[in-house]
Amino acid sequence: MTTTAAERRTESNPPAWHTRLAEQLKKIDRDPALAAACRRGRNTEPLDEIDMHEPITYVLEGDEDTALSEYVPLRQREAVTAAVHHSLALYACHMQSKSAPMHRRGISLGTAARKLQMAMPSKDGAAQRFRAALSADSMTELTSHLRFLVSLLRTYDIALDYVALADGLATWDQPERRQGLVRHWGMDFRRTPPKTTDTDSNATESPKE
Numbered sequence: 001m002t003t004t005a006a007e008r009r010t011e012s013n014p015p016a017w018h019t020r021l022a023e024q025l026k027k028i029d030r031d032p033a034l035a036a037a038c039r040r041g042r043n044t045e046p047l048d049e050i051d052m053h054e055p056i057t058y059v060l061e062g063d064e065d066t067a068l069s070e071y072v073p074l075r076q077r078e079a080v081t082a083a084v085h086h087s088l089a090l091y092a093c094h095m096q097s098k099s100a101p102m103h104r105r106g107i108s109l110g111t112a113a114r115k116l117q118m119a120m121p122s123k124d125g126a127a128q129r130f131r132a133a134l135s136a137d138s139m140t141e142l143t144s145h146l147r148f149l150v151s152l153l154r155t156y157d158i159a160l161d162y163v164a165l166a167d168g169l170a171t172w173d174q175p176e177r178r179q180g181l182v183r184h185w186g187m188d189f190r191r192t193p194p195k196t197t198d199t200d201s202n203a204t205e206s207p208k209e
Contacts, residue, residue: 110188
């Protein structure tokens with residue numbers, strides 16, 4: 001899977017909120033009350049669901065021991081708040097009735113959509129919804145398509161990197177960053193999957209953060 005220059009910089013020096021978001025995703029795995037609260041937020045605007053305030057605030061600012069330098073900067077606060085809200089809500093829906101974590105590092109939206117297209121009897125459904133997501137003009141339109149895609153990913157037990165998704169959502173309203181992200185997701189969707197050996201197909205992939 002290829003990465004953009006921005007993503008390579010993020011992988012080598014990720015912002016602190018990425019780590020805190022990964023912690024909250026793990027918490028959803030084991031906290032039914034938090035998972036239910038996040039699912040209630042799937043059709044709401046950021047911060048409208050009061051029981052999501054605590055996990056979102058933690059991702060933005062950490063705890064009392066977090067240095068100010070690790071807070072999300074004020075100029076990014078609104079965009080990251082929205083991205084975290086939608087990522088937590090989508091993940092909670094993805095995890096409903098699941099025992100294994102559905103957050104898996106390195107599986108981009110494009111890669112997940114390609115896996116979905118290969119798994120579904122009708123190949124057009126996943127492709128059409130994926131293309132619609134890539135052409136979304138607003139966060140509201142994008143998350144509407146993502147909710148549908150995530151419901152399909154859940155049905156077919158396909159994981160997704162929710163930290164990377166949140167990072168993309170946080171920059172969706174920046175045209176240049178959005179264009180780069182769309183190209184990256186599109187390339188992953190069209191990429192020919194690597195051939196697997198019998199050993200590979202029988203190996204069990206352990207969940208990653």
